Amino acid sequence: MGEVYEAYDTSKNRVVALKMLNRELATDPTFVQRFRRESHAMASVQEPHVIPVHDWGEVDGVLYIDMRLVKGVDLKERLQQYGRLTPVEAVQVVEQIAFALDAAHEIGLVHRDVKPANILLTGNLFAYLVDFGIAHSATDPQLTSAGSAVGSMAYMAPERFESVPMAPSVDTYALTCVLYECLVGRVPFPVNSLAGAIGSHQMAPAPRPSAADSTLATFDAVVERGMAKRPDQRYATPVDLARAARAALIQAERSTPATVSGPRIEITGPQTPPNRSDELPSPPTTRGSAVVPADSQPPPTRDSAAFSPDAHSPPTRASGALSPDSRSPATRDSAALSRDSQSPPTIRGSVAYPGEPHATRRVTGPQSAGPQSTRRVTGPQPTGAYRAAGHEPTVLRASPSVGGPGQGSGYTHPSAPIPIPPQRNSATPLLAGALGSLIVLAAVGIGVWFMMNADDRRNVAVPPPPASGVVDPTVIETGSQTGYTTAPATTTVPPLQSSVSGADGRGFLTAGPRCNDNDAAMSIARTTRSRVVICHTGDQRYYYKGVRASDGAGIELDDPVPNGDGAYTVTNPTDGTQYQLNASGLTIIKAGSVLASEPVIEFAHR
Incomplete structure (x- = not known):
């Protein structure tokens, strides 16, 4: 037009x-x-x-x-480009259009052309109802006959094809068709002819969203009632339809089990006991260096997650493929193996085991045939012992060397322990003497400190212990004396993600609601009818504040429960009314019935 x-x-x-x-x-x-x-x-x-x-x-x-001027796309284009909406998005759009229709109905206007092409969406899914060109008013009956058949056939109520007065229920029927299309991705009756559309709306039963997606079963009853053939069997108002859709969404979310996914470690490959034939003797030369056969297979590199248990079995994998470089030096592995694994852990890098200077370990990879060549691997001498949870390192004990210390069976791989030659003289007397000297020096120092601070201790006020939390010491200068007291630790809260107009870090600047002094607002929301803040106290508790925009009535409730991403749920202990706040809207539920469902216009949270 x-x-x-x-x-x-x-x-x-x-x-x-x-x-x-x-x-x-x-x-x-x-x-x-x-x-x-x-x-x-x-x-x-x-x-x-x-x-x-x-x-x-x-x-x-x-x-x-x-x-x-509103920059965005209409719902029809959105559905054509990206397909159906999620149930949360679909309910959010329907709620907003329901409020617009309800406001029009209150002044006697019937839109008569509710369809996705007449719903404009902004980037944050804020919806506008447009095109009131064929809106019908009960006070203007002279255009009824001329405009009674105007509208989009896919969303027209059965009575639209008859010569009867138009009532607000035709908008409720059309909005239900929009809800179905948002959930499923197609119109309720996809026919190609005018006669087929008229016959479907007048005689065919309402389609069930669960026929297209079983997870939408809770919306079946909502669509069935909203598209009832008789106007008196539909929801009384579009807002009632929106409340029923919100209740169906909540029921669907509660009936869907939550799945927590995490890393899965899969250990495969046969486990074979150590075989002494796997030992490849290679006498070490000096501490911190080793000569190993170049053809031996080194353990996997840092990127792999498991190792081969022996030279005759395939590599063990832990949710990833192995691609070790056969020439790269061994490094310490950062991946953890499952506790129930039968395969002993393999250590990357040289690790010395106390009391086992001549222990050897087997190579954890197949041995290549061919001429023997050697290469030198150098590095600092590590200390300490590796012990995984419930596992012992793969170490084969060898017989004492014939040639004396440093000439026995050496380690055969860069990841094997470096032999430590035994000391001829015991270090016990030296350690005992050093320890005794330290004790004497410590005693002298303590005595001097007590004598120097004897007078100061008389002026030190001991504060009472804090009620809770950890306190940081604060030094207070008092003349020539220095007194020590404690100050409560402050809790650092993260910055707000996004912003809400007319609000700061504690809530709304004018007309409320606003958190108390020194309390931070964890979530701030402006809905179509309310303003809400969730406040955080210094003792790690929360409280809810809400103000109704129409009359300024307010409510404050203690201990809302965080649900993640700035969402909270709080219950009024006096009557059991539950308030659910999230980025999509504010839902008020009592005794299982949705009392109010307000879409969010602006939302920010920490």
Whole structure:
């Protein structure tokens, strides 16, 4: 009926959306009447989800409507580009349009053309209901017959095809069709003819979302009632439909088991006991260096997650493929093996085991045939012993060397322990003497300190222990004396993610709600009808504050439960009413019934 342009208002110095009636329709009294009625209808509906109208009029015979410019896409384009919405998104959109329709119905307007093409979405899924061009008013009956068959067939209630007065229930029926399309991704009755569309709406049963997706079973009853053939069997208002959809969403979320995924470690490969034939003797030369056969297979590199248990079995894997470099030096592994694994852990790097200077270990890889060559691996001498949880390292004990210390069976791989030659002289007397000297020095130092601070101790005030938490010492200078007291530790809260207009880190600056002094707002939300903050106290507790925008009525509740991503649930202990706040909206539930469902306009959380 008209075209919309982005225009610049020179008198108000702002960019606006300008809707103009097509010139070829300007001579048709019916379209002129509808266009004028749209301007009056949009201007009369004061609701956040109806685009505000700045002005309307006629210039050079062309009718226009000057309204706010909203950048976004319509729901029809969104569904065509990205497919169906998630249940949370679908309910969020339907709730917002339901409030817009409810506001129109309160002043006697019936939209009559609710469809995805007339729902405009911004980037954060804020929805606007547009195109009131064929809106019907009970006080303007002269256009009923002319506009009774106008609308989109896929969303028209059965009574729309009959000569009966239009009631708000036709918008409820159409909004239910939109809900179904958002959930499933197609219109309720996908037919290609006008006769097929009329027959389906009048006689075919309402489609079930669960037929397309079993997880949507809770929405079956909602769609069935919202698309009832008789108007008196549908929901009384669009808001009632939205509340039922929100309740179905909550029921679906509760019935879906939560799955926590984590890393899975799979240990495969046969386990074979150590075989002395696996030992490859290679006498070491000096501490910190070793000569090993170049053809021996080194253990996997840092990126692998498991090792081969012996030279005759395939490599062990732990949720990843192995690609070790046969020439790379061994490094310490950072992956942990499962406790129930039968395979003993293998240590990357040289590790010395106390009391086992001549222990040898087997090579954890197949031995290549070919000429023997040697290469030198150098590195600092590590100390300590490796002990995994419940496992002993893979070490084969060898007989004492014939040639004396340093000439026996050496380690055969860079990851084997380096032999430590035994000391001829015991270090016990030296250690005992050093320890005794330290004890004497410590005793002398303590005595001197007590004598120097004898007077200061008389002026030290001992504070009472803190009620809870950990305290940091604070030094307070008092003249020539220094007194020590303690100050409670402050809790550092992360910054807010996103922002809400008219609010700071403690809540709303004017008209509330706002957290108490020294308390931080963990979540801040502005809904279509309320303002809410979740506050965090210094003793690690939370409290909920909400204010109703219409009359300023407020409520404060203790101990809301965090649900993640800024979502909280709090229960009123007096009557059991539950308040559920998340990024999508504020839902108020009592005795299993949804009392209110308010979409969120702005949301920020820590």
